[in-house]
Amino acid sequence: MLNAEASMFTLPLPKAAREIFFSQVWLIARQVPPGKVTSYGQIAAFIPAPPGIELSQHQAYRARWAGAAMAAAPEDVPWQRVVNGQGKISQRPGAAQQRQLLEAEGLAFNPAGKIDLKRFGWAGPPTGWLREHGLLVPPEDPAASPQPGLF
DNA sequence: TCCTTGACTCAGA
DNA sequence: CTCTGAGCCAAGG
Numbered sequence: 189m190l191n192a193e194a195s196m197f198t199l200p201l202p203k204a205a206r207e208i209f210f211s212q213v214w215l216i217a218r219q220v221p222p223g224k225v226t227s228y229g230q231i232a233a234f235i236p237a238p239p240g241i242e243l244s245q246h247q248a249y250r251a252r253w254a255g256a257a258m259a260a261a262p263e264d265v266p267w268q269r270v271v272n273g274q275g276k277i278s279q280r281p282g283a284a285q286q287r288q289l290l291e292a293e294g295l296a297f298n299p300a301g302k303i304d305l306k307r308f309g310w311a312g313p314p315t316g317w318l319r320e321h322g323l324l325v326p327p328e329d330p331a332a333s334p335q336p337g338l339f
Numbered sequence: 340t341c342c343t344t345g346a347c348t349c350a351g352a
Numbered sequence: 353c354t355c356t357g358a359g360c361c362a363a364g365g
Contacts, residue, residue, distance in 0.1 A: 199345065200361035229348055248348090248359035255346035270346075278346045286346090 199252050200245070205238035206253075213257035215321060216313065220269040223293045224310040225303055227273045228254035234312065234323045269310075275303040 201209065212235045220226050232250035237243050254270070255278070261267045268289040277283045277290075287297065295308050303309075318325050 199347095202362070206362090227348090228346065232347090245359085249361095251347040252345080252359095253347090258346050267346080272346075273348055280346060282346085 199249055199256055201238075201249070201253055201256070202240065205241050208238045209235060209250075209253055210257040210260060212321075212323065213254050214261055214265045216323070217258070217261070217265050217267065217270055219313050219317070220266060220310050222266075222269075223295065223308070225269050225271050225275070225290065225295065225305070225308055226310040226312070227271060228252070228258070229273050230310075230312065231270065233326065234318060236322070236324055271303060275305045275309075276301055
């Protein structure tokens with residue numbers, strides 16, 4: 189155990205791996221259209237483990253690495269469209285501005301400060317785009333695609 | 340060199 | 353719905 193008290197810990201990402209990973213986060217974040225949001229974890233799930241990083245470590249930390257990437261995002265990245273997996277804005281200085289920007293794009297927040305991801309959640313990039321950029325294509329939900337020939 | 344500092348998510352109870 | 357625990361460190365001042 190490490191740092192248990194002050195909220196949450198860690199992000200072990202060596203410089204070389206970080207450069208690759210961050211640029212992929214930004215690439216995906218730039219695809220999120222106005223009026224939609226995605227989450228740190230959803231973006232991160234499209235990105236393969238960077239060279240030299242264990243898969244288990246990647247899976248444990250990639251969402252927080254995505255957060256770190258957004259903190260360092262270039263001007264042209266719509267950082268406000270990335271929220272946490274519960275549909276809430278992660279608490280930090282700048283959170284108020286994020287909410288303001290999203291409301292200006294037409295997003296609605298419930299009294300708990302939560303966005304309805306069924307309504308405003310982004311489906312993610314098209315499969316072809318993901319493949320072109322060397323990103324991971326998520327497995328299809330078998331229940332979502334009806335079998336041809338079956339009633 | 341020591342110390343601080345970190346935009347997360349998921350499963351279980 | 354809320355709450356907990358687990359994941360287990362590299363940079364920069």
